[in-house]
Amino acid sequence: MSMTITEKILAAHAGKSGVEPGEILDVKLDVALANDITAPLSLEEFDKVGAKGVFDPEKVVLVLDHFTPNKDIISAENCKTIREFAHKYGITNFYEGGACGIEHALLPEEGLVLPGDVVIGADSHTCTYGALGAFATGVGSTDLTYGMVTGTLWLKVPESIKFVCHGKWQKWVTGKDLILHIIGRIGVEGALYAAMEFHGEAISTLSMDSRFTIANMAIEAGGKNGIFHVDKKTEEFVTGRAKRPYTVFESDKDAKYREVHEIDVGKLELQVSLPFLPSNAKDVREVRNVAIDQSVIGSCTNGRLEDLGIAAEILRGKKVAKHVRCIVIPATPKIYRTALDRGYFEIFLDAGCIISPPTCGPCLGGHMGVLARGERAVSTTNRNFVGRMGHPESEVYLAGAAVAAASAIKGEIAHPEEVL
Template sequence: MGMTITEKIFAKHAGKSFVEPGELIMVNVDIALANDITGPVAIEEFKKSGAQKVFDREKIALIPDHFAPNKDIKSAELCKTLRDFAKEQQIVHYYEVGRMGIEHALLPEQGIVLPGDVVIGADSHTCTYGALGAFSTGVGSTDLAFAMITGKCWFKVPETIKFIYHGKLNPWVTGKDLILHTIGDIGVDGALYKAMEFTGDALSNLTMDERFTMTNMAIEAGGKNGIMEADNITLEYVKDRAKRPYEVFKSDEDARYSEIIDYNVEEIGPKIALPHLPENVVDVEEAQGIEIDQVVIGSCTNGRLEDMRMAARVIKGHKVHPYVRLIVIPATQQVYQEMIKEGITEIFIEAGAVVSTPTCGPCLGGYMGILAKGERAVATTNRNFVGRMGHPESEVYLSNPAVAAASAIKGRITHPREVA
C-alpha cells in the first residue's frame, strides 16, 4: 500500500518505513516557529519546565511581526520577551524590525523552510510552507515549548483529501481565487484535521507566490495542512536559498485518499468571500456595487511581490477613491525593497495609498487599519470573522490583489476588468 506526501514525510521524521491515517507518532521537527504573540507564552512554559537550553538554536525561528513595530507598551513588552530569549539562547533565526517580515513569507524567502521538512508554528497559518512540499501546521504554545526543549512533536497521522485542478486560468484569476473557490465548495470544516493535497495541470502555471497563498488558507477549510508536490518551479525557488540538504517526496500512485475532488479552473472567475466566513464565496460580479471604506493589500496570504505587482498593474494611472483608505503592506523587507526598485511603491503613493513597513497589523485587528462600527473593508487577508479587523459590526470581504485594487479605485467592490 502506497503513501501520500504527508504520510511519507511523517514516516521519515518518525524513523518508520510506513505510517497510516489515525496512527499516533512522535516526529522530529526541522523548524519550530513563534511570533510576538505566541512566543512569550511558549517561552514562559519553557522556563516553567526547568529547561536550560533549546534543542537546537538553528532550528527555532522567532519573528516579531504581529504587533511590530511595537504598537503600544504591551506589544513592546511581548517583543522584548522574544528578543531577550533569542539573545539568551543565541537563536540563529531571530529577525528584528528592519530585517524581519511576516513570518510565513520570511521563512521561505530566507531558505529556512525547505521541501520535505516538518515545520510547526504557534500560528495557524504555518500551513503556508506546504507549497514547498513540506509538512507544516499550527500548534499551541505549550506544544511549541515542548518542541523547543525536545525537538519533537506528537501527531495523529491525518487522512488526505486530494484536490485536482484542471485547465487554464481565466484573466484575473489567481491562487487566491482557487483556494476561495475550494473553501466555498467544501466549507470551513470540510477538511477538518485532514491533509489537503493540491495537484493538477492548472497548478503548474502558478507562481510560488500563488502556491503559498493556496496552502496558507488550508486552515480556513479546517485542514491540518496544505501541501503540493515540489516540482521544477519549486526547486528553482529553493535552489539558491537552501543552505542545507533537503528531500523531495511524492505521493505514490496507489496512495489512499479519503476523497478526491476535481475542479475545472476554466469555470472559475475572480471570487470574493462575504462576511463573516471564508466559505461565503461568490463571484465578484455578485458582490459588485457594495460600497467600502478601506482596502488592505498585504498579509501572509497576499503580501508577496507578485501580489504587489498585480495590484499595481490595476491601480497605475488611477487614484484611490476619496473616501477610501488603501493600506499596502509588503510581507517582507525584501519585497519592500523590490517594490521601490520596480516603481511599485511610487505607483501606490501617487494613487493615494499608505505603504507600511512589514507587519501583520490590520489582518488580525491589531493596528494599521482598524475598522469602525459599520465600516466595510476589502482585504487580501485570510479571515473575515466577526470583529476580525475591528468593531464587531464592521465587515471584511476577502479577495485577490487585483479585485482589492480595483475596489479601492471605485470605492465599491469591483471586477478588475472595469478599471484595468
C-alpha cells in the same frame, strides 16, 4: 505500502517505513516557529518546566511580526522578553526591526523551510510552507514549547484529500480565487483534521506565490496542512536559498485519499468571500453595490510580489476613491525593496495608497488599519470573522489583490474590468 506525500514525510521523521491515517507519531522537527503574540505564552511554559535550552538554536525561529513596529507598551514588553530569550539561548533566526517580515513570507524567502521538512509553528498559518512540499502545521504555544525544547512533537497522521485542478487560468485569477472557491465548496470544516493535497496541470502553471497563498488558507477549511509536490518552480525557488540538504517526497500513484475533488480553473472567476466566513465565496460579478472604507493588500496570504505586481498593474495611473484607505503591506524587506525597484511604490503613492512596513497589523485588527463600527474592508487577508479587523460591527470581504485594487479605485467591490 502506498502513501501520500504527507504520510511519507511524517513516516520519515518518525523513523518508520510506513504509516497510516490515525496513527500517532513522535515526529522529529526541522523548524519550530513562534511570533510576538504566541512566543510570550510559550516562554512562560519554558521557564515553568525548567528547560535549560532549546533543542537546536538554528532550528528555532522567532519572528516579531504581529504587533510590530511595537503598537503599545505591552507589545514592546513582549518583544523585549523574546529578544532577551533569543540572546540568552543563541537563537540565530531571530527577526525584528528592518530584518523582519511577515513570518510565512519570510521563512521560505530566507530558505529556512525546505521541501520534505516537518515544521510546527505557533501560528495557524504555518501551513503555508506546504507550498514547498513540506509538512507544516500550526500549534499552540504549549505544543511549541514542547517542540522547541525536545525537537519532537506528537502528531496524528491525517487523512488526505486530493484536489485535482485542470484548465487554463483566466486573466487576473490567482491562487487566492482557487482557495476561496475550494473553501466555498467544501466548507470551513470540509478538511477538518485532514491534509489538502493539490495536483493537476493548473497547479504546475501556477506561481510559487500563488501556491503559498493556497497552502496558507488550508486552515480556513479546517485542514491540518496543505501540500504541493516539488516541481521545477519549487526547485528554482529553493535554489540559492537552501543552506542545508533537503529531501523530495512524492505521493504514490495508488495512495489512499478520503475524497478527490476535480476543479476546472478555466471556469473560475475572481472570488470574494462575504462576511463572516471564508466559505461565503461568490464570483465578484455577483457582489454588487458593496461600498468599502478600506482596502488591504498584504498579509501572509497575499503580501508577495505577485500580489503587489497585480495591484500596481491595476492602480497605474488611477486614483484610490476619496473616502477609501488603501493600505499596501509588502510582506518582507526583500519584497519591499523589489517592489520599490520595480516602480510599484511610485504607482501606489501616485494613486493615494498608504505603504506600510511589513506587519500582520490590520489582518487581525491589531494596528495599522483597524476598522470602526459599521466600516467595511475588502482585504487580501485570510479571515473575515466577526470583528476580525476591528469593531465587532465592522465587516471584511476577502479577495485577491486584483479585486482589492479595483475596489479601492471604484470605492465599492469591483472587478478590474470596471476600472480599467
